[in-house]
Amino acid sequence: MLTLSSPISLHNALQNPRPAVRRRFTALNCKGIQLSVPSHCYTAGGDCTSGGVALKSVDVATLGNLCVDLVLNVPELPPASFLDRKAYMERLAASPPDKKYWEAGGNCNMAIAAKRLGLCCVTIGHVGNEIYGDFLLDVLHDEGIDTVGMNEDTDVVDSASASYETLLCWVLVDPLQRHGFCSRADFSKEPAFSWMSKLSREVKMAIRKSKILFCNGYGFDELSPSLIISALDYAVEVGTSVFFDPGPRGKSLSVGTPEQQRALGQFLTMSDVLLLTSDEAESLTGIGNPILAGQELLRKGMRTKWVIVKMGSKGSILISLSSISCAPAFKVNVIDTVGCGDSFVAAIAFGFIHNLPTVNTLAIANAVGAATAMGCGAGRNVANLEQVIELMRASNLNEDATFWNELLDDNLDAQQITFLSKTAINGSNNQLHRVALQKVVSESLCKLKSARIKGIVPS
Numbered sequence: 001m002l003t004l005s006s007p008i009s010l011h012n013a014l015q016n017p018r019p020a021v022r023r024r025f026t027a028l029n030c031k032g033i034q035l036s037v038p039s040h041c042y043t044a045g046g047d048c049t050s051g052g053v054a055l056k057s058v059d060v061a062t063l064g065n066l067c068v069d070l071v072l073n074v075p076e077l078p079p080a081s082f083l084d085r086k087a088y089m090e091r092l093a094a095s096p097p098d099k100k101y102w103e104a105g106g107n108c109n110m111a112i113a114a115k116r117l118g119l120c121c122v123t124i125g126h127v128g129n130e131i132y133g134d135f136l137l138d139v140l141h142d143e144g145i146d147t148v149g150m151n152e153d154t155d156v157v158d159s160a161s162a163s164y165e166t167l168l169c170w171v172l173v174d175p176l177q178r179h180g181f182c183s184r185a186d187f188s189k190e191p192a193f194s195w196m197s198k199l200s201r202e203v204k205m206a207i208r209k210s211k212i213l214f215c216n217g218y219g220f221d222e223l224s225p226s227l228i229i230s231a232l233d234y235a236v237e238v239g240t241s242v243f244f245d246p247g248p249r250g251k252s253l254s255v256g257t258p259e260q261q262r263a264l265g266q267f268l269t270m271s272d273v274l275l276l277t278s279d280e281a282e283s284l285t286g287i288g289n290p291i292l293a294g295q296e297l298l299r300k301g302m303r304t305k306w307v308i309v310k311m312g313s314k315g316s317i318l319i320s321l322s323s324i325s326c327a328p329a330f331k332v333n334v335i336d337t338v339g340c341g342d343s344f345v346a347a348i349a350f351g352f353i354h355n356l357p358t359v360n361t362l363a364i365a366n367a368v369g370a371a372t373a374m375g376c377g378a379g380r381n382v383a384n385l386e387q388v389i390e391l392m393r394a395s396n397l398n399e400d401a402t403f404w405n406e407l408l409d410d411n412l413d414a415q416q417i418t419f420l421s422k423t424a425i426n427g428s429n430n431q432l433h434r435v436a437l438q439k440v441v442s443e444s445l446c447k448l449k450s451a452r453i454k455g456i457v458p459s
Contacts, residue, residue: 056240059119060349061210062107063231064150064219066125067167067183068132069105070097071377074172077180086187092170102132103379104139105169109342110214111145113368113382117350117448122146122206126193126222132166139380148206150196150223167192167222171338171377179338185221192222199230207231208238212349215242215267217249225263232270236303241352244271245345251283268297273306273352275345281309289410294319306358308348310341314403315420316366318358326404327362327420330370331396339378344369354447359418363440364448367392389448392441397422408432 070092078088104112111121123145127133140147172180185192199207207213213235219228235242244267246253253264268274268284274297276284281293294307298319301307309317315328347368351361371383371391399422408417421434 056209056211057120058122058206058210059353060111060114060212060214060346061122061124061148061206061240062111063213063215063228064125064222065106065216066108066123066127066136066147067106067169068136069103069169069171069377069379071101071103071171071173072097074174074180077172077174077178078182082187085182089170089182089184089187092182093168096168099135102135103171103377103381104136105171105379106167106218107214107216107342108136108140108145109339109378109382110346111140112143112379113339113343113346113372114349115143115145116382116384117346117368117388118385118450119346119350119353122148122210124148124150124203124206126150126166126196128165130165132168136166143380148202150193150200150203163192163195177336183221191220191224194224196223196227198227199234203231204234207235207240210240211353212241212243214245214345214349216245217247217253220249220253220260220263225257225259229263229266232267236270241272242267242270242303243273243275243345243349243352244268245275245341246280246284247341248280250276250280254284269300269302269304271301272303273308273348274301274304275308275310275341275348277310277312277341281307289407290317291319291324291407291410306348306352308362310344310369313398314400315398316344316362318362320358323358323415324417325358325362325420326408326417327359327366328397328399328404329366330391330394331398332370332374332391334373336376337373339382340369340372342378343372343382356444356447357440359420359435360440360444360447363392363420363437364388364444385448389445392445392448395422395437395441397437 072092078085107123107125111123115121123140125147126149127136137147167183167185169181169183172182174180213231215228215232232242246264246267250264253260255261256264276297278290278293281290281297282288285293285296287293287296290309290311294309294317297307298304298321305320307319309319311317311329313329313334315326317327318325344365347365348361350356351358351364356364367388368383371387372378372381374387375381375383397420404419408419416431416433418433418435420437420440422437423434
């Protein structure tokens with residue numbers, strides 16, 4: 001990280017892209033969605049026809065939210081007022097940081113974490129034709145992640161205009177290690193790429209070839225609600241499971257324009273998997289108890305299979321129609337929480353695709369999120385497989401008995417609850433089933449190591 005001062009001007013940076021020939025940003029170069037199974041992706045579940053053509057050759061596709069994080073140490077976080085925040089960001093943009101302080105952000109975090117777990121990933125989105133866009137494509141390419149451009153309507157916008165440029169997110173860290181975020185999307189009533197109006201043929205192919213389409217609330221900063229909903233509808237049509245994490249944007253979308261409210265409601269009812277923090281779950285349901293809030297979201301869903309509530313250092317909960325699984329978090333020395341939630345989602349996708357027991361899926365997700373928190377920043381700094389395996393082997397569980405007892409005592413009249421514990425206690429309660437951490441870790445490590453044995457995940 002660095003301070004606000006920097007000799008580079010934004011104008012010069014954008015007007016002087018690197019001289020190398022730019023990689024084509026289309027589905028035609030995306031190995032993960034060719035009709036034959038790509039060599040660098042493994043296809044979980046064996047979704048192939050008798051002729052060896054993969055129906056779902058991509059594990060995870062992310063929609064939108066491709067940005068470059070610019071990470072800065074600042075004496076204080078941005079002011080609260082709209083005009084003051086805008087002036088603050090304009091001062092930042094006048095002297096962008098050196099390239100060593102750039103990092104892939106947004107949905108790149110999820111894609112990189114998923115790839116490092118052995119999943120085949122494609123990112124769908126827009127990046128501009130400047131140095132930031134080149135940087136983002138290079139990072140994803142180096143991580144083995146394919147990219148599909150949403151460039152169907154480029155004829156309606158000048159490629160040199162600000163509305164075509166790669167979205168930048170300023171990640172600001174104050175002396176107390178608190179984070180603030182701002183981008184040009186925060187100061188516009190229209191999405192950053194409002195000129196996009198429809199899904200291209202290549203984007204539809206990427207969605208059709210993917211087992212999971214991941215969307216989050218930040219996608220609404222870039223893409224219109226109607227375009228995002230068209231991706232959701234198409235995913236449902238072609239049998240691609242939809243993961244949705246509303247994030248902090250969920251609250252503003254719930255009171256936003258009628259179109260935003262309808263889009264949020266459609267995602268909450270039509271997604272296969274919902275992922276929220278306990279605060280976000282309460283905001284959307286008005287229910288403070290995370291299990292009851294999750295059950296309410298599940299009840300309202302038409303296709304919802306899992307609702308997952310993230311509770312930071314306490315752990316996480318997975319609510320399905322038939323059961324509730326709870327997993328305390330792992331104890332780690334937290335350095336930076338940026339990217340933890342994105343990494344967590346990647347591991348949930350891993351468990352979903354491989355049909356793992358839900359408590360095992362939560363344990364892996366908690367470990368991936370915790371391993372990311374031990375590093376600094378997101379993007380290429382998210383957890384790698386070796387860190388996750390080492391953390392799970394240590395089995396240092398933050399089992400807050402008081403917290404969990406109070407939470408579970410309120411919900412023991414519900415369906416069976418599976419609880420990840422340091423020790424298994426047989427027969428403690430007919431509805432509360434404690435599963436020993438050692439057993440879950442042993443099973444999970446076996447599954448994780450299989451990816452490394454196949455030679456698809458770097459150590």
